[in-house]
């Protein structure tokens with residue numbers, strides 16, 4: 001299974017990617033997580049990405065595409081993967097298509113998570129993330145068992161720097177201008193499945209699994 005999740009920031013891509021990747025026994029590849037790990041590790045890649053991430057802009061395509069190419073060349077991605085946060089614009093989607101064609105491969109499904117903008121702002125302002133495993137929580141909608149601590153590894157949860165209201169609004173504009181055109185792109189490729197990403201996390205996962213299975217078998 002080679003799948004992509006598309007949706008605005010806060011749609012629940014990271015939350016669902018974790019659940020769906022486990023269910024489908026494929027690795028989750030989150031470009032945002034890889035960038036954040038590089039920023040906190042102080043690598044050259046992290047230094048290149050940080051200023052864009054802090055503003056809520058996209059990191060330049062040549063940096064992002066090279067990083068994804070390296071990641072998808074690793075052994076664990078040979079039989080499948082679930083991409084979260086990539087592609088983020090049409091040129092990245094074209095690059096991914098070429099990258100996979102070079103490996104005699106192609107995508108099976110692109111799942112669009114649909115949610116309206118006000119809901120997204122509420123979700124992102126209460127988001128908390130685990131620095132160790134990347135698991136995502138919400139202070140109200142998906143709270144950890146012990147406040148401020150990850151259920152899986154007890155690490156102290158943190159709030160992302162780009163989850164400030166002003167940056168959230170800018171990221172939504174970037175989504176509308178640059179990422180939303182992917183919906184039509186993948187519709188034309190015959191790969192798109194769309195679900196409502198509202199309601200309890202478990203119900204969204206069930207909807208997502210059904211949509212992925214149906215599209216991938218069609």
Ligand code: ADP
Nearest residue numbers: 009010011012013014015123127137138141201
């Ligand atoms: P994305 O990766 O698309 O930016 P996340 O998965 O990080 O989104 O989710 C953003 C926030 O919304 C997190 O705080 C998460 O706990 C919360 N969230 C995710 N799914 C739901 C849902 N179905 N209902 C309410 N809150 C949700």
Ligand code: AMP
Nearest residue numbers: 031032052053057058059064085086088
């Ligand atoms: P995310 O965790 O998906 O919300 O991504 C956080 C930030 O990482 C984004 O606002 C971008 O600055 C950067 N980023 C993640 N994925 C990409 C991508 N595919 N292309 C460009 N920038 C990206």
